[in-house]
Amino acid sequence: MTIELGAYGIWQPAALTTPAMAVEIEALGFTTLWAAGPPVDLAGIGELLEATSSLVVGSSILNIWQGDPAVAAAAYQRITQRFPGRFWLGIGVGHPEQTSEFTKPLAALKQYLDVLDTGGVPVGGRAIAALGPKMLELTAARSGGALPYLVTPEHTRLARTALGPGSVLAPEQKVVLDTDPERARATGRPRIKHPYLGLTNYTNNLRRLGFTDDDLSGDGSDRLIDALVAHGDAPTIARWLAEHKTAGADHVAIQVITTRHAAHPDLPDVELQVYDDEVVSVYRELAAALF
Numbered sequence: 001m002t003i004e005l006g007a008y009g010i011w012q013p014a015a016l017t018t019p020a021m022a023v024e025i026e027a028l029g030f031t032t033l034w035a036a037g038p039p040v041d042l043a044g045i046g047e048l049l050e051a052t053s054s055l056v057v058g059s060s061i062l063n064i065w066q067g068d069p070a071v072a073a074a075a076y077q078r079i080t081q082r083f084p085g086r087f088w089l090g091i092g093v094g095h096p097e098q099t100s101e102f103t104k105p106l107a108a109l110k111q112y113l114d115v116l117d118t119g120g121v122p123v124g125g126r127a128i129a130a131l132g133p134k135m136l137e138l139t140a141a142r143s144g145g146a147l148p149y150l151v152t153p154e155h156t157r158l159a160r161t162a163l164g165p166g167s168v169l170a171p172e173q174k175v176v177l178d179t180d181p182e183r184a185r186a187t188g189r190p191r192i193k194h195p196y197l198g199l200t201n202y203t204n205n206l207r208r209l210g211f212t213d214d215d216l217s218g219d220g221s222d223r224l225i226d227a228l229v230a231h232g233d234a235p236t237i238a239r240w241l242a243e244h245k246t247a248g249a250d251h252v253a254i255q256v257i258t259t260r261h262a263a264h265p266d267l268p269d270v271e272l273q274v275y276d277d278e279v280v281s282v283y284r285e286l287a288a289a290l291f
Helices: 019-027 045-051 069-082 105-118 133-142 153-163 181-193 200-208 222-228 234-247 277-290
Strands: 008-013 032-036 056-059 087-092 126-128 172-177 229-232 252-256 261-263 271-273
Touching: 008 271, 008 277, 019 032, 019 045, 019 277, 032 045, 045 056, 045 069, 069 087, 069 105, 087 105, 105 126, 105 133, 126 133, 133 153, 153 234, 172 181, 172 234, 172 277, 181 222, 181 229, 181 271, 222 229, 229 234, 234 252, 234 277, 252 277
Parallel strands: 008 032, 008 252, 032 056, 056 087, 087 126, 172 229, 172 252
Antiparallel strands: 261 271
């Protein structure tokens, strides 16, 4: 099976995404909505699909340590029976710093995929949040594609080479709609520093891409922030997103960052994006430049 993601989609937390937001995103021309961090039973996904007519919804991602894969498989069957061709199950291994159960991630992911196989989730119906070579190799063999997060177009190029032509490649890209580089960096930097610069899966991948310890220390260098957060006016950001497509991406998931944020209830250093009218206005400007 093949899921048609279209060229560009929107990434935002599942818990903060309402059916009305999904309707707005679809109306603007975005073809996929990436619901981040859904529960293992995928509660709420069906409501997003029911509210829209052709929008694809993907989980980006469902953490394999946070529930029984048999429950995820049953939820996948429930959703896809009602909405065939409109849901993609994105899964990932998470991070040792955030998951007490974390151990041997590659082996654990293989076991999780075995249960999905038993539960009838087709290879093409699932995707993996893959960054490094071993995870990309497994992704090519046992899923329909890769959902790399916190990456650059150079990673997209390397991932396409590793995956080959048969896998879907849908990287995530953070964006700040602001033509002032200093101000844009000030907006994006806190969202990169916490939590990502404290997570070894990401920092190891960034080192593979040529970033140094100096780039990754403290608040993150300007070079790092500029590479991870697209900024400028909407046409400039559109060109930035197109670099992923040129590098081999089939689709790009757009995560908008604005100055509006709230404190994380459990992680005081982490700023959570507020999804309000300001974010929607950015979606509108980006849509006008992209479509």
